[in-house]
Amino acid sequence: MNTAGDITSPLMLAHKSMYEGKVAVSHMLGERENVRNDKLMPKIIYSAYEVASVGLTEDQAEDEGYDCAVGVVSFMSNPKAMDDGEDEGFVRLVADRRTGNILGCHIVGPHAGELIHQVVHLMKANIRTDFLASSTFSHPSLSESIVQCAMEVHYGPIGWVKRG
Ligand SMILES: Cc1cc2nc3c(=O)[nH]c(=O)nc-3n(C[C@H](O)[C@H](O)[C@H](O)COP(=O)(O)OP(=O)(O)OC[C@H]3O[C@@H](n4cnc5c(N)ncnc54)[C@H](O)[C@@H]3O)c2cc1C
Known part of the structure; x- marks a missing residue:
């Protein structure tokens, strides 16, 4: 078009x-x-807490017929966020349980508007959550929360933050 x-x-x-x-x-x-591909369009709100998203929410994915697996990691358990004194917020990764394809990601918190671009390009390259879960991210980094979300998709909840 x-x-x-x-x-x-x-x-x-x-x-x-x-x-x-x-x-x-x-x-x-x-x-x-x-x-x-309109599904790869990042949307960011530059408010006191940055809010960033790409792709489908869990509800939207279910409406489209996907069986979703969701990983959620709070910045409260992220050492870089703790060190920086900015540990409010979370990363939420929505994946297709059958294929492991990433369907969407939603981040609230420090540098959300920067972090989301990693996921935009993972989605564009059709990188699955098993690939992401076995990748190395430096420690301490905010990006670790993204890889931990992928690990949650595979192994179940690994953090101590209660899920909604
Ligand atoms: C205050 C403000 C802040 C924003 N902040 C952000 C932000 O932080 N991040 C973000 O992603 N988006 C932001 N946006 C939105 C963003 O600016 C628009 O989405 C983007 O500029 C749209 O691009 P466009 O080319 O469609 O239109 P425009 O950038 O509006 O360009 C259209 C051009 O066509 C010209 N034109 C109109 N009529 C005619 C005519 N008859 N003949 C010839 N020329 C004509 C206009 O003069 C203009 O130059 C913001 C918008 C506003 C108003």
């Missing part, structure tokens, strides 16, 4: 407009393999 920008949908974001512009121009140049 060779349209771009706020005029195309209610989701009015600068990076969405730029992405759609890039896809539209590549199509005009005959590069049809650059296909738009």
